[in-house]
Each structure stands twice: as structure tokens, then as C-alpha cells.
Amino acid sequence: MSPDAAPVRVRIAPSPTGDPHVGTAYIALLNYLFARQRGGRFILRIEDTDRTRFVGTSEQMIYDSLRWLGLAWDEGPDVGGAYGPYRQSERTELYRQAVDQLLHAGQAYRCFCTPERLEAMRQQQAAAHQPPRYDRTCLQLTPAEVQARLAGQHPYVVRLMVPQPGETVFRDELRGEIRFDHANVDDQVLLKSDGYPTYHLANVVDDHAMEISDVIRAEEWISSTPKHVLLYGAFGWTAPRFWHMPLLRNPDKSKISKRKNPVSLVYYRQAGFLPQAMINFLGLLGGGMPADLEKFTLDEMTEKFQFERISLGGPVFDLEKLRWLNGVYLRALPPEELLNELRTTVFGQPYLRQIVPLVQERIETLAQAADLADFLFRDEVAPPPEVYLPKKRTREETLKAGAELLAALEAAEWSHAELEAELRRLADKLGWTAKEVFMLFRAILTGKTASPPLLESALVFGKARTLDRLRRFLEREKARR
Numbered sequence: 001m002s003p004d005a006a007p008v009r010v011r012i013a014p015s016p017t018g019d020p021h022v023g024t025a026y027i028a029l030l031n032y033l034f035a036r037q038r039g040g041r042f043i044l045r046i047e048d049t050d051r052t053r054f055v056g057t058s059e060q061m062i063y064d065s066l067r068w069l070g071l072a073w074d075e076g077p078d079v080g081g082a083y084g085p086y087r088q089s090e091r092t093e094l095y096r097q098a099v100d101q102l103l104h105a106g107q108a109y110r111c112f113c114t115p116e117r118l119e120a121m122r123q124q125q126a127a128a129h130q131p132p133r134y135d136r137t138c139l140q141l142t143p144a145e146v147q148a149r150l151a152g153q154h155p156y157v158v159r160l161m162v163p164q165p166g167e168t169v170f171r172d173e174l175r176g177e178i179r180f181d182h183a184n185v186d187d188q189v190l191l192k193s194d195g196y197p198t199y200h201l202a203n204v205v206d207d208h209a210m211e212i213s214d215v216i217r218a219e220e221w222i223s224s225t226p227k228h229v230l231l232y233g234a235f236g237w238t239a240p241r242f243w244h245m246p247l248l249r250n251p252d253k254s255k256i257s258k259r260k261n262p263v264s265l266v267y268y269r270q271a272g273f274l275p276q277a278m279i280n281f282l283g284l285l286g287g288g289m290p291a292d293l294e295k296f297t298l299d300e301m302t303e304k305f306q307f308e309r310i311s312l313g314g315p316v317f318d319l320e321k322l323r324w325l326n327g328v329y330l331r332a333l334p335p336e337e338l339l340n341e342l343r344t345t346v347f348g349q350p351y352l353r354q355i356v357p358l359v360q361e362r363i364e365t366l367a368q369a370a371d372l373a374d375f376l377f378r379d380e381v382a383p384p385p386e387v388y389l390p391k392k393r394t395r396e397e398t399l400k401a402g403a404e405l406l407a408a409l410e411a412a413e414w415s416h417a418e419l420e421a422e423l424r425r426l427a428d429k430l431g432w433t434a435k436e437v438f439m440l441f442r443a444i445l446t447g448k449t450a451s452p453p454l455l456e457s458a459l460v461f462g463k464a465r466t467l468d469r470l471r472r473f474l475e476r477e478k479a480r481r
């Protein structure tokens with residue numbers, strides 16, 4: 001069957017490496033609309049082969065966030081389907097077979113180079129102003145030498161043999177023809193020394209096996225696409241159509257980043273954005289909807305969204321606009337429903353239940369509970385310098401420490417032990433006392449010099465919102481300069 005006639009099957013393929021990203025929701029929305037408009041299937045595949053970046057809680061957060069937005073998938077690890085398993089770590093046998101096929105056909109080769117040798121090579125290339133690429137040393141190995149190394153259990157990777165010289169041409173449905181000179185395409189690693197496939201290999205093998213008709217993903221993957229197209233060719237498979245969506249940008253046009261905007265969907269949910277407002281906002285990005293429409297539902301998008309209309313200009317993720325739109329949605333709610341929203345989010349039972357032990361030892365009247373825990377219900381707290389500045393530190397030093405604190409907490413696993421260890425490590429690094437670092441964190445999180453237990457409070461408030469509070473503190477204080 002030619003790809004034109006094949007049924008539409010699209011997928012999102014997030015990697016469970018942390019909090020689910022707004023960019024994932026944006027791409028999920030586009031895939032969802034594409035499938036719904038064409039009577040196709042929308043598939044969720046978990047790309048969990050990068051074991052170094054794997055985060056155990058991430059997969060469930062991806063499900064929860066996408067369901068919250070109403071973007072239901074037809075096939076996936078949790079709902080099943082005829083093309084499973086949908087988790088790449090459960091498909092490793094398939095990748096090994098695929099690699100064997102390529103090795104056998106001479107389209108790929110084993111590379112035994114050590115990380116040290118590769119690093120030295122990279123440095124030489126950088127010094128000579130050459131693009132970084134593998135120098136094909138291991139391609140010179142005779143079959144006997146390869147066998148000897150295999151017998152000696154030498155670790156190896158498998159690389160794709162990219163035809164040199166050469167060129168790969170493919171069509172992007174939004175951009176037209178794209179050409180890549182192989183002078184700029186490295187002999188890509190397909191299988192890592194830990195036996196896991198790389199993104200490139202697993203992605204292509206699975207898109208083929210799952211009969212994906214259209215790959216709709218973010219622009220940042222364009223430079224991977226020639227490698228994928230080469231792989232499809234090497235296997236003798238027909239490549240899917242490719243649609244690379246413009247990257248979301250910060251208002252200053254840089255690529256959307258957690259330095260400038262909260263990017264975790266968990267944050268938006270916990271901070272009280274309504275899913276219908278979020279979906280509406282994401283639908284406004286990129287220009288797929290008629291220009292005169294500003295407020296619409298997911299169903300209206302399914303009806304009116306046009307992929308041909310998407311502009312490549314780089315849609316701006318404007319948080320102010322999202323907040324405004326969310327306000328429009330909140331004001332339109334009947335009060336009973338608004339009450340219900342409050343009761344399931346910022347005043348939700350499970351949340352309140354976690355707060356009770358933080359205040360119980362410290363109150364004489366019930367109303368004091370609110371005085372103590374106010375910071376856990378507020379969108380913003382704004383401690384003045386007399387609250388957040390340690391006595392012996394300057395404002396500059398303190399803001400720098402705040403930025404370091406943000407970076408340290410971003411990397412931290414959200415547990416008591418890990419938070420404590422991070423704060424102590426940071427104190428050492430800064431040459432501050434641990435007490436000073438705890439005080440600074442307390443001031444930024446709670447707005448006060450005294451509060452319920454600090455780390456317990458941060459655990460209850462959650463990572464996404466704590467990071468947002470720190471980021472807003474830094475922005476606010478830098479702007480005051």
C-alpha cells in the first residue's frame with residue numbers, strides 16, 4: 001500500500017526523563033487533531049531507552065497530564081493496542097534483530113573505540129576546526145579482528161554506515177524539500193554499549209513496526225531526520241511523512257526554557273490553570289486556527305484547525321496571555337463550578353490533609369492555621385530584603401545564591417533526604433553556613449523568617465510550584481535593581 005492510501009496513524013513518543021513538558025502537550029494536541037480529523041489513530045509510545053536520564057515517576061505524570069488536558073490516546077502502554085508493547089524498554093529484542101540485519105547487510109559496523117579515544121579525536125577535530133564526526137577507525141578492522149574483540153568481551157557500539165560522499169533529501173510537509181549533505185552527517189550510533197538502542201534506531205524501528213503514517217514532532221528533530229531517512233533506506237522500508245512543528249519560544253524569541261517560563265504541565269495544573277484554557281492557549285500557538293477566533297474548545301479545534309495554516313515563525317509561549325485567557329475561563333464558570341475547581345486544586349482534600357500535620361503543633365485557634373500555611377495557598381509571596389537578606393551577605397551575593405538554589409533544586413529528587421543534602425551541598429559550595437541557606441530558602445518559599453518545617457513544606461507544595469516561586473523571586477528582585 002502506498003503511504004498516501006495507508007490509514008492515518010500518528011504518535012507522540014515522550015521520554016520519561018522528568019516532569020511532562022508543555023512542548024509535549026503542544027505536540028500531543030497537534031497529533032490528536034491530525035488523527036481526529038482524518039479518522040486515524042493517536043498512539044502514545046514511551047521512549048525510555050536512555051537509562052541515564054530515566055525518571056521512574058515520569059511516565060505516570062505524562063499520562064495524568066495528557067488526560068487532564070483531555071488528549072485521549074487510542075493505543076499506549078496503559079490502554080494496550082494491537083502494536084504493543086508501547087514501552088521501548090520492552091521491545092529491545094526487536095532492536096537487536098534490526099541491528100543484526102544491518103550488520104549482516106554491511107549497512108552498519110561495530111565500533112570498539114574507547115570513550116577516551118573518541119574524546120581525543122573530538123578534541124583534535126575541534127582544534128582543526130573540523131566538524132565532530134567519527135573517523136571510521138573501526139571500519140578498517142578485518143572480520144577476524146572483530147571476532148577476536150568480541151571473543152575478548154570488548155565493549156562496543158554499532159554505528160550506521162552513512163554513504164560518503166552523499167546527500168539525503170526528504171520532504172517536510174510544512175517546509176518542502178530539505179537536503180542534508182552527508183559531510184555533516186556522522187556515522188550514527190544505533191546500539192549503545194549497554195545493549196540499549198539509541199533514539200534514532202528505536203524510533204525508526206518502532207515507527208515502522210507500528211505503521212506510523214505521519215511523524216508530527218518538534219522542529220528540533222529535523223537534524224535527526226536525515227539519519228532516520230537513511231535508516232529507512234537501509235532497512236528497505238518506506239519512510240513516513242514528516243511534519244516538523246515550529247518550536248515554542250519565550251517572549252524574547254529564545255527556545256522555550258525553564259529559566260524563563262514554567263515548562264512543567266504539573267505546575268500549570270497545581271497552580272490552578274484550567275485544562276480547557278491551557279488547550280485553548282496551545283491551540284492559538286502556531287496559527288492553525290482561523291485568525292479571528294480566540295476562544296475555542298478542543299472539539300471546535302478538531303473542526304476548524306488547519307495544518308496548512310501553521311506558520312513557521314516560532315510561536316511565543318506568552319505566559320501573560322495564558323493567565324489572561326485562564327481568567328476569562330474562570331470568570332465564565334458558574335460559582336458552584338468555580339467552588340468545585342477550588343475544592344479539587346488549591347484547596348483539595350489530599351493537599352489539605354498533608355498540610356494539617358505541619359500546623360497542628362503550632363496553633364491555638366483554627367484560624368491560625370491559615371496564618372501559618374498561607375504561603376501554601378498563594379500564587380506569589382514577595383519577601384522584602386529585610387526578610388530574605390542574611391545579615392552578613394550582600395544583595396548580589398544573595399541573588400546569586402538564589403539562582404544556585406534554583407539550579408540545585410531543579411536537579412533534586414523531591415524527597416526530604418535529597419533536599420537536605422542539596423541545601424547542605426550548596427552551603428559548602430557558596431561558603432555559607434547551612435543555616436543561611438535554609439533561611440534564604442525559607443524566606444523565598446514562605447515569605448517569612450519563621451514558618452512550619454521548611455523541607456516538609458516544600459515537599460507538600462511540590463517541586464513544580466517551588467521552582468516557580470524561586471524563579472519569580474529572582475525575576476522580581478532582578479527587576480528591582
Ligand code: GLU
Nearest residue numbers: 013014015047203217221
Ligand atoms: N523521544 C523523543 C522525544 O522525547 C521523540 C521525538 C520524536 O517524536 O521522534 O521527544
